[in-house]
Amino acid sequence: MDTAVGFEVSQGELFHDVKSFFESAPPLKDSDRITQKVNEFVYQNSQLSGNAKSIGVVCVTSGGTTVPLEQRCVRYIDNFSSGHRGAASTEYFINCGYAVIFVYRRGSYQPYSRYIPEDSFIDLFEVSNNSEIQVCNSHASVVKKAIKEYHSAVDGRLLLKLPFTTIFEYLQILQVVAPSMSCLGPCGMFYLAAAVSDFYVPWESMAKHKIQSAAGPLDMRLTQVPKMLRMLRLEWAPSAFCVSFKLETDPEILLQKAEAALRKYQMNVVVANELATYKREVVLITNDKNIRIRQQNEVGDVEEQLIKLLVKKHSNYIECFRQDF
């Protein structure tokens, strides 16, 4: 989600744009079932249930959203994002005692299976002479660890996975999850690492059939997606601890844009990252200071330190919130 420069939309205009966006969107499939699953998961992991296993609930969004260009969709615009950051962060949040609602792009990296080579997991397995499936020696320990930890998270009800593809599905799911988490007050966290489209084609003005490539070039006009970060803060989950991401390819404008986003959307933290170095380095932008985090060695994840720091900031936030009442 973007921008911190450019013209400001009034609160009334924002509500109007958000309403039009959702009214024109194709209905979310299985909407009732998703709502029920989210409500149950939040309740089980809230202090209200009396036996919560987690210290808080975080909604991690991960991967890129698509923008369909045709109603019977053949072509769409996509945002580059492997989902690696969201998948890794989910593992570290669970390690720190959180329950995670993992809202992810279909086909993107998944928690606990991100070490397994893309497209070729079948290469990892072989069938032995006595017809048993076994893992090739080179990967056995990694695969075993992944499978164990994954099952422990799922069996402990600390991980709920919700997939999306389009910008419509993504924002409709966020619109379900955020109000459901609002009962957690400051104990709820949003960690919005998904790469969300800034522009879309409203459903009603979209070509019904596949766009024909007759003679000449193709001209397209895309509309801005309403700034849902503002909606999240104003309406859906006003007391939650909110972390958003700002990715730029141009280092010159990165910090300035991240700081503007912090103010404009009243985020608690904005994580600034640059396309060329995002795996090795991020900068945490907060109201009091900026903190640079670098990968400590070749094999370590930058997410390990990032999540530790956010968890600390989140507990301070909960503490301050309680003192205010």
Place this chain on the structure above:
Amino acid sequence: MDTAVGFEVSQGELFHDVKSFFESAPPLKDSDRITQKVNEFVYQNSQLSGNAKSIGVVCVTSGGTTVPLEQRCVRYIDNFSSGHRGAASTEYFINCGYAVIFVYRRGSYQPYSRYIPEDSFIDLFEVSNNSEIQVCNSHASVVKKAIKEYHSAVDGRLLLKLPFTTIFEYLQILQVVAPSMSCLGPCGMFYLAAAVSDFYVPWESMAKHKIQSAAGPLDMRLTQVPKMLRMLRLEWAPSAFCVSFKLETDPEILLQKAEAALRKYQMNVVVANELATYKREVVLITNDKNIRIRQQNEVGDVEEQLIKLLVKKHSNYIECFRQDF
């Protein structure tokens, strides 16, 4: 690849457009290694090697190509295609005795692992009490069969996999594979099931950095991709047996467009399919007649009959070719 209506480009113009396309494209990574792998694979599976295990070599292309909108790419246009048809067809070609060069979109369906649920292969495995990895009972037979057949194809050197993401990579790979296969003459086959972009943004006119979402809508102009099917027939592999695909969402125009493509690009077969029914039904368009193929039962693949028929047509083609000399 598209269109059969619209204005015709002369051969001179086509060669010029193709030259500009490749000159402006970012260089293909590992180009030398890919060329070497393809040459070795084609040689091993050609009658020239004296001990070819396959009766022919087919290049199967599969999945959609992306069109980057920025040089340091955050956003891109994509074509919907799961790659299921290409993956399934590859298995049936290998079954029929062919060697397959599988040119596929990263992350799309793969031969022999298409039965395994998307995003959740980790759900299929568990670690037993004695620390062995085992497959959950519900999927054991499917997973074992997949792993066995996959290893048999790879060990028998009947499958070479080459991944792509962008339209640039896809066409650069085709430009390597096609001339390498031309030594096979009529024994080479192209089965072009990939969903290839019709429009692109030339590299040089592309935004260098992430497009900013300042105020207002985004306007874009896209250029037509040169018709590489014509290039394939005219220059790269003139004697090969060529099968292309035509997908439409509007059944009214499907057959007419597929027939026009057959003539215009001098394909041997065009497989016409409609978005709403492509898993259950295809129509083979050929010079003498059109043949409709329907899925025979709920679990069968339409590709099983499709490949059988194409293999038959391909042997007739080879036979005719030999009689002509």
